[in-house]
Amino acid sequence: MIENGKKVPQVTVKRLSRYLRVLEHFSEQGYETISSEELANELHVKPSQLRKDLAYFGEFGTRGMGYSVSKLAEVLRKILGLHRQWAIAIIGVGNLGTALLRYKGLNEKGFRVAALFDDDPEKVGSARSGIHIYHVDNLANVVKEKNIQIVILTVPAPAARAAAEAVIKAGIKSILNFAPVSIKTGPEITCLQVDIASELKILSHYLAGQDVSGGKDGKVAIPG
Ligand code: ATP
Numbered sequence: 001m002i003e004n005g006k007k008v009p010q011v012t013v014k015r016l017s018r019y020l021r022v023l024e025h026f027s028e029q030g031y032e033t034i035s036s037e038e039l040a041n042e043l044h045v046k047p048s049q050l051r052k053d054l055a056y057f058g059e060f061g062t063r064g065m066g067y068s069v070s071k072l073a074e075v076l077r078k079i080l081g082l083h084r085q086w087a088i089a090i091i092g093v094g095n096l097g098t099a100l101l102r103y104k105g106l107n108e109k110g111f112r113v114a115a116l117f118d119d120d121p122e123k124v125g126s127a128r129s130g131i132h133i134y135h136v137d138n139l140a141n142v143v144k145e146k147n148i149q150i151v152i153l154t155v156p157a158p159a160a161r162a163a164a165e166a167v168i169k170a171g172i173k174s175i176l177n178f179a180p181v182s183i184k185t186g187p188e189i190t191c192l193q194v195d196i197a198s199e200l201k202i203l204s205h206y207l208a209g210q211d212v213s214g215g216k217d218g219k220v221a222i223p224g
Contacts, residue, residue: 012053016076018043019050023073035066082110087148091117091163092155093133096178100152101129114146136163140170150174157181164191 022042026034040047054060057079061067077083088106090097093116100106101113116133118124124135134142142148151167153160153175160179167175168189175191177183180198185191 008056012056013080015043015045015049015053017080019053020073020076020080020082023069023076027069027073031069033066034069034072036061039067077110080110084110086111086150087114087146088112088150088152089115089117089139089143089146089148090152090154091136091139091167092153092159092179093118093120093123093128094154094156097152097154098128100154100178101131111150114148115142117142136166139166143170143172148172150176153177153179155179 019039022039023034036047036050040050043050057075060072060075088111090101090113093101097116101116106113113129113131116128116131117136117139118133119136123133126133149172151172151174153163153167155163157179160177160181161183164175164177164183164185168185173189175183175185175189176194177191178194178196180195182193183191
């Protein structure tokens with residue numbers, strides 16, 4: 001994302017969606033204004049970080065008055081492209097793909113699952129949650145027909161790279177990849193990796209770390 005000639009870091013974009021979530025929560029509670037301290041505290045970031053994040057996009061809030069909850073939420077929705085709806089496709093309608101399809105967060109305002117793809121002849125032609133499953137060979141046509149902009153990849157690891165190539169060839173620029181394989185793309189493609197097994201390994205590392213610090217001699221006990 002380039003804004004006012006400056007490249008907006010992905011960590012900032014990530015925080016923007018979290019700011020929006022907090023603002024929506026405050027709005028539901030009936031708040032009309034919020035200070036940068038309150039908003040920043042909710043997300044455990046420094047108020048200076050919040051101001052820096054927002055400064056990429058212009059000047060918001062009034063000194064001493066804080067931010068208007070509804071106005072800032074509206075600005076963030078625009079920045080995040082949520083003032084319109086994006087059509088999503090899921091490739092790989094197995095357990096994970098089906099779970100995601102049924103996850104409420106995926107059908108939030110701004111997103112809509114428009115098509116499913118698989119290569120299993122037993123699944124192709126049927127529907128899940130009312131959404132048709134197409135053969136993955138028809139990807140390019142369906143992407144065009146349904147104006148699909150975002151693809152979620154939930155195929156098994158060995159199939160992920162070829163599937164991503166087909167996705168890019170079909171003109172898609174945004175991929176959310178759940179397969180535990182890193183996908184190399186050009187700078188015009190945004191590919192985010194959700195690697196649940198790696199996240200668990202990070203948690204495992206910190207748990208193991210607790211054992212180490214608790215040990216008498218500081219050595220890691222390796223089970224026999
Ligand atoms: P199931 O047992 O229902 O297939 P699963 O989650 O165990 O579920 P996986 O082997 O993880 O299945 O595969 C996920 C889904 O991806 C499956 O529906 C499978 O048919 C599909 N799939 C596998 N390879 C491809 C491919 N190259 N293109 C499209 N879909 C694929």
